[in-house]
């Protein structure tokens with residue numbers, strides 16, 4: 001038997017229903033809020049992510065699916081979407097400010113477990129060009145619309161990490177502090193100390209928590225202009241009754257951020273989505289001077305959190321007479337009624353059993369011109385009004 005690749009998934013049955021439900025909500029919320037959908041390639045040059053996410057970030061050092069193609073080019077299966085959208089913007093939309101949405105698979109060589117996969121789906125939005133605090137607000141507000149439509153419970157956590165220079169200064173101080181307390185850190189955090197000091201702040205390891213709680217906080221190293229922008233955003237959120245929690249250790253795992261960082265945290269502490277500002281990313285990539293802000297959601301994480309929604313058809317049509325069943329299909333189609341049908345005209349009992357497996361309310365028997373109401377166990381003569389009303 002050929003096994004399935006570790007960390008990948010087949011999404012089917014109940015999960016497939018949820019996945020499509022979330023995807024439809026994603027497009028209806030964001031496309032109706034002015035974000036244009038862009039599909040970028042799954043394959044990119046390694047250089048794009050090495051420069052954007054950062055040479056020392058865990059994604060680049062440990063998690064990229066990186067290989068040489070037959071022409072000797074160094075390529076990666078994209079680990080995230082923002083860098084590709086920024087590349088796209090500089091190629092095709094450089095001189096304007098635009099709102100984008102994207103939805104698709106990402107790849108990270110992680111330790112697979114529930115809610116952490118090697119191939120997973122992100123739905124994201126970005127505003128790129130000449131942007132301001134209203135852009136930050138929109139990204140947060142529209143994200144809340146999306147999560148609320150899905151009836152999810154979540155907390156918005158926000159922080160400011162200042163300029164890239166501020167972060168460098170902070171990292172130096174943080175390094176000194178953790179170095180002094182190195183013996184009390186977990187082995188995993190000891191490993192991060194030299195090249196990835198900031199990531200120690202993300203640790204959930206009980207050994208690390210007391211040391212992290214006493215670590216210097218980034219806010220003390222953030223420049224005044226960034227603090228003012230952050231203050232303005234907080235005021236606007238408060239004025240619009242958008243609850244948030246400040247989390248000064250929210251520095252996020254990608255090097256391209258500056259100023260605003262935020263995450264949407266589910267009830268059980270699961271991070272459903274996160275994002276922030278990346279005003280220097282275009283410069284770092286040497287493709288322009290435009291700014292950006294955005295967020296990406298983990299679609300499987302949302303799928304694992306929401307309860308199943310049954311928006312499936314309530315009608316199944318069966319029959320053996322090809323002309324009759326096809327004329328019923330035509331009638332239902334004309335009236336915009338959704339329905340299931342057997343894949344072929346198999347024995348009537350088999351078709352009926354199939355109908356029951358789909359958990360429908362009505363079975364239309366096109367040979368007999370009847371509707372069987374499975375919930376009330378009654379049969380009536382066919383009447384299209386009954387189906388229209390349901």
Ligand code: HAM
Pocket residue numbers: 079080081082083108110115116117118120121122124125126253254271272273274275276277293294295296297298299300301
């Ligand atoms: P990220 O925090 O790396 O940010 O990923 C965003 C979301 O993707 C996470 O909050 C999580 O829900 C989901 N996710 C990440 N890794 C996995 C995984 N291995 N398995 C399942 N779900 C996962 C970014 O990727 C940024 N590009 C977000 C952004 C957009 N920043 C600005 N614009």
